[in-house]
Amino acid sequence: MFHxxxxxxxxxxxxxxxxxxSVNLIPSLKHPDSILHIYNLIVSILFTVVLLIxxxxxxxxxxxxxxxxxxxxxxxxxxxxxxxxxxxxxxLDTIASIQYPLYILFITPIFGVNLFFNLDYGVFSxxxxxxxxxxxxxxxxxxxxxxxRKIGG
Numbered sequence: 001m002f003h004x005x006x007x008x009x010x011x012x013x014x015x016x017x018x019x020x021x022s023v024n025l026i027p028s029l030k031h032p033d034s035i036l037h038i039y040n041l042i043v044s045i046l047f048t049v050v051l052l053i054x055x056x057x058x059x060x061x062x063x064x065x066x067x068x069x070x071x072x073x074x075x076x077x078x079x080x081x082x083x084x085x086x087x088x089x090x091x092l093d094t095i096a097s098i099q100y101p102l103y104i105l106f107i108t109p110i111f112g113v114n115l116f117f118n119l120d121y122g123v124f125s126x127x128x129x130x131x132x133x134x135x136x137x138x139x140x141x142x143x144x145x146x147x148x149r150k151i152g153g
Contacts, residue, residue, distance in 0.1 A: 001060060007055065009050075009054050011050060012050050013047075013050050013054050016043070016047040019043050020043040020109040020112070021108055023040055023043045024044060024110075024111040024112050025108055027111060028103075028104075028107065028108040028121070029108075029116065030045035031120075031121060032120070036111075036115040038113060039112075040111070041113060041115045041116075042112070043112060044113045045112070045113065047110060048110060048131070049098055051135060052135070055139040055142055058140075058141075058143030058145065058151075059139065060142070060143070063143065065135075066132045066139060067132075068106065069106045069129070069131075069132030069135070070129045070136065071106065072096070072102035072106040072107065072125070073106065073125040073126055073128045073130075073132060074097055074125075074126065075102060076082060076099045076103050076107065076121065076125035077118050077125045079095070079122075080099075080121065080125070095097070103121065103125065106132070107121070107125050107128055110128055111124070122136045138152075
């Protein structure tokens, strides 16, 4: 892939992330009290498609992003499961406060897909951890595929 297309994909990922984030922020914070609309779904699918396309670059940044996405999804799910226990424990309450930025950064942009599932935020976060595992696996595959190709000539 030539250099200009690489930058175009990076700009496309950032742009679709910001669009999806801004459209899904309020519904993801207010779910299940808010209503998801078709435009929430469309921007989420657009972002996921662009994210799947960028895995072909095999970038270390995409590997890092997907690893943090996996951690975010699993951590949000686990902390949501232990929410009743966390209320009175200061240490666990501090750990629970970590989940909010992770949820907003990694779950919110894809939250429009929850229009199909209507899951609570914890279970949906776990589903997205699986999605981020897919992103990680594809990125590692393309990373090794293209690095062997460069070495082999």
